[in-house]
Amino acid sequence: MAISATPAYLGQDFTTASPGLRFGMYLPLWDLPDGDARGRLISPDSKGRALLNACKLNDGDRALMKALTQRAQALAQLAGGALLQIQAEAIAPFTTGLGNAHPLENGFAFLNPYGLPYLAGSGIKGVLRAAAMELAQGEWGGGQGWDAAAVLALFGSEAEAQELRRGALSFWDVLPQVPGDKLHVEVMTPHQSHYLQGKESPHDSGSPNPITFLTVPPGAKFAFTVQCDERLLGPPDSALVASWRGLLKAAFDHAFEWLGFGAKTAVGYGAMKDVAAASRPGAGSASATKLASDTETWLAATLIFDKGRGELRAKLGGVVSAPLKGDAMKTFMTSLGEDDARLRKKGELKNVALLMCKTGNQFDIKALADAATP
Template identity: 50%
Template structure:
């Protein structure tokens, strides 16, 4: 059984550990002496030339067999502390599941942030709820024996989106909106240099744009440095299904791109061997709570127009909406990972879907009415009756009945002359010409 790179006294049962710990120091993918011996016995039992050879070597002792198999060019025996490929494939399943403690810690961290929110005034804080519509991943560049790392929040070992990452995405979104290439409601003058920055003695130092005031700026020469008025909190995902998810990327043409000896000299072709690579993600439909705190006192001093009527919130909200729809958060955003929707965006989608459903329903209703009108048969001298309880209008002739339900029943009743309507409402015997299609009363005339 492969082992983790930890002291033996810690044992090998890490189900209660956090996913970050199970993905890190407690990852059992390293070859132990017992794994080597098990592999030797398995090879010796094989009914093959190799099996006979290994069986004969066992007479010299296990150490001799292991040493001989380690020297082989083909199918060499794994050395101590070599990565076990089979265990590596199995490790993903053990890493993904969240235990009861993980779920409780996520709830506690989210509750802690919600409690901290109450310490800020309403004008100092922007809070947005978002739902992932694609897998979310971050920290893939972290070194890891399984090739792709993942960012966990220490010491809790839980997935998170760093506040610095949120700030970077929001700044990029704001720059795109301020460029004038997007139909922005708020950011069209955000790059104009107008607020004057003063030192502690009140002396004017340089001008800054709205982007500089909100996110900060730093000149290449180290001068004219300005700290932004916004602070971005880390985001703790509330994970859908209480489990992480494994995604796979499959790089092609590795012989062309990565083989240093022939890089650029061998043409790419389809006979190469793609190498599937697994990596961790937070599944879609997980929920993210974003918090941005503004130093409104500094904002009032640097850019009063952004502080008035909480305009900075309108700017940030638009930047968030743009980032959710077009940029994404975390890694692999260029291929769709990290896309999200705010609650307002989801409500807009629900409203648009309902509108389309209503329009389709109304169109079908009109088509059905038109078809019935075209195929309707006249029932001359049909007896008509109105049901006050369910507001339906029915006609009967020659043992056949047709009905118009509410509200169509009242509409058809209203097309008859007043004297006939009075008789029908009084349950008197009245005959009309009814037009019927498919057992439905379509039209009536006196």
């Protein structure tokens, strides 16, 4: 029988230990040939049994998982103000930490000292930064208000940048709420080991090499929390202070639909959906992933045209809209008629009635109020 590499006085019953300990320190992986402790071996059967044993969640694991999530929610309430929380659900297996050192070659990320699966805040930031940069490029049906300046202000500069700048956003670690009583074991079977190891030229008759690894099953709930230091975004009435939540929601939607979180996202792992978006009317259609929005009328707004940046914003009191750019901006400015030339010359046009689309705390210019259909 395979045993763990632990002192004899600990015994071999680790059913009450956390999954992280059963996957690591207490992994029952080692066979003793003829009872000789000097010649420990790892058999293929031992690998499978060890993983199945490690993926079980006992009552204590599930209670701790729930308690830690509740504690995070309580801390979020105490933090107050500048927070954004997104409730998501995995629609594909989720895995992370495969590169961690482990006797089975594929590791897994458990949060110490609790020994529960988690998604690190640094990983969340990386995915959302990539989503924001893709949206800012304008190649995904509109930038949703993102541009290079917003990416820099919210996420900070890259490590190799000449001038380093801290971003305004902080991303909390997430402990997924795993459905059922176990993690799952997935298998990948590469067929080209003969070529990758330099033994033969590539061909299609290579023997498969099954490699197992742990995953969090679909249906797991992820509670994302993002904190913003709005002091780093400028004055309280600045555009980013008013719009950062809307921008980040758009980045989350893009990441859920196209990028995924964790490892092996290129083959479909880590895909998620926004639970709140799925519960809105129209869920299940192509528009279900879009943010819910309301329409407001600004009766005496000021239009601000920035020729250098090629963008148009609207301002009412201390609220500034997200920028309108490209063809959408040209179409809207054409609808101004004679006022189009005045706006382009002076850079400002006052007392304009606008129909605005509100998404969270973000406002987008929709149309002239007197030209909009009810």
